[in-house]
Amino acid sequence: MFQNIGEMFLLFGKSLKALPLAWRHRRKILEQLFEIGNASLLMACVLSLFIGGVLALQTGPVLVERGLSSFIGGIVGLSMCKELGPVMMSILIAGRIGSAMAAEIGSMQVYQEIDALRTMNINPVHYLVLPRLVAICVALPLLVVFSILVGWSGGALVSVLNQEIGISFQSYFGNLREVVEVRDVFDGLFKSFGFALIVGVVGCHQGLNTIGGPRGIGRSVTKSVVNSIVLILIMDYVITRLLMVFDY
Numbered sequence: 001m002f003q004n005i006g007e008m009f010l011l012f013g014k015s016l017k018a019l020p021l022a023w024r025h026r027r028k029i030l031e032q033l034f035e036i037g038n039a040s041l042l043m044a045c046v047l048s049l050f051i052g053g054v055l056a057l058q059t060g061p062v063l064v065e066r067g068l069s070s071f072i073g074g075i076v077g078l079s080m081c082k083e084l085g086p087v088m089m090s091i092l093i094a095g096r097i098g099s100a101m102a103a104e105i106g107s108m109q110v111y112q113e114i115d116a117l118r119t120m121n122i123n124p125v126h127y128l129v130l131p132r133l134v135a136i137c138v139a140l141p142l143l144v145v146f147s148i149l150v151g152w153s154g155g156a157l158v159s160v161l162n163q164e165i166g167i168s169f170q171s172y173f174g175n176l177r178e179v180v181e182v183r184d185v186f187d188g189l190f191k192s193f194g195f196a197l198i199v200g201v202v203g204c205h206q207g208l209n210t211i212g213g214p215r216g217i218g219r220s221v222t223k224s225v226v227n228s229i230v231l232i233l234i235m236d237y238v239i240t241r242l243l244m245v246f247d248y
Contacts, residue, residue: 004227008205012197014125015133025131032135036097037142043096044089048147051084052076052154060158060165069165073172074179076155081180081188085147087236090195093140094228098203101132102224105207106217114208124208133200140196141189148188152176191239195232202228 022029055076063069105128108114114124156172159165206224210216 004205007209008201011125011129011205011208012201015129015201018123018126018130019134021126022130022134025126028127028131029135032132033139035100036093036136037139040093040096040139040143041146043092044143044147045150047088047092048080048085048150049154051088052080052151052156053158055079055084055151056155056158056165057162060162064165069167070171070175071179072155072159072165072167073174073176076159077152077176077180078184080151080155081148081185082191083188083236083240085144085151086188086191086195087232089140089144089147090192090199090232091229093136093143093196094199094203094232095225097136098199098224098228099221101200101203102206102210102220103217105129105204106210106220109208109210110213110217129200129204129208132204133197136200137193137196140199141192144188144192145185148185187243190243191236194235194239198231198235199228202231 056072059075060069060072063071063075105114108128114128117124117127152173156169159167159172160169203224206220206227210220212219
């Protein structure tokens with residue numbers, strides 16, 4: 001485990017050192033941006049809409065019983081922008097994109113295409129890892145912004161249409177504006193940037209270390225998704241704790 005963590009840090013360091021070369025690989029970055037962002041938009045929309053709806057559906061009746069129905073907007077707003085939006089989008093991208101990174105690079109490793117790149121004096125980190133890492137660090141925070149907005153809308157729809165809750169759009173979004181600050185949204189974006197680094201580095205690392213043919217590719221894909229989700233949840237706690245310390 002510690003060896004893998006050390007290798008991932010080394011891979012991240014090499015990618016960071018190669019960051020000035022990103023403009024040279026802009027076409028590959030744009031291709032990855034389309035794959036990560038645009039191709040994931042519909043899934044993000046559906047997931048966020050129902051997450052916001054479930055939040056309102058679970059908390060709404062409880063708050064109504066206690067005469068606090070006007071606070072539903074703030075609860076859904078904070079939950080989406082500080083926690084559920086970044087975490088759920090990152091898990092979605094880990095399953096959809098992190099696995100694809102591990103499979104693509106793993107296939108190249110198994111069939112010796114990466115050795116061919118080295119033979120042609122092409123650095124695999126510059127050519128394969130850097131564009132994917134830059135693209136996911138740009139696309140995931142943008143997806144999180146979209147997720148937050150759609151989640152808020154889902155919570156509003158359920159709050160208005162559900163007869164047990166029955167509050168107005170004005171009351172819902174009025175409380176949301178009172179409770180949610182711009183800083184809360186930036187906290188979620190900061191988390192999503194850290195999660196993007198985790199998904200990108202883990203996926204590429206597993207791909208580069210694939211051995212054993214098609215079965216090895218399957219193992220790399222599984223490890224990529226599992227390790228990404230575990231590290232996302234651990235990092236979520238660490239970042240949340242740090243943000244709380246800085247708030248004090």
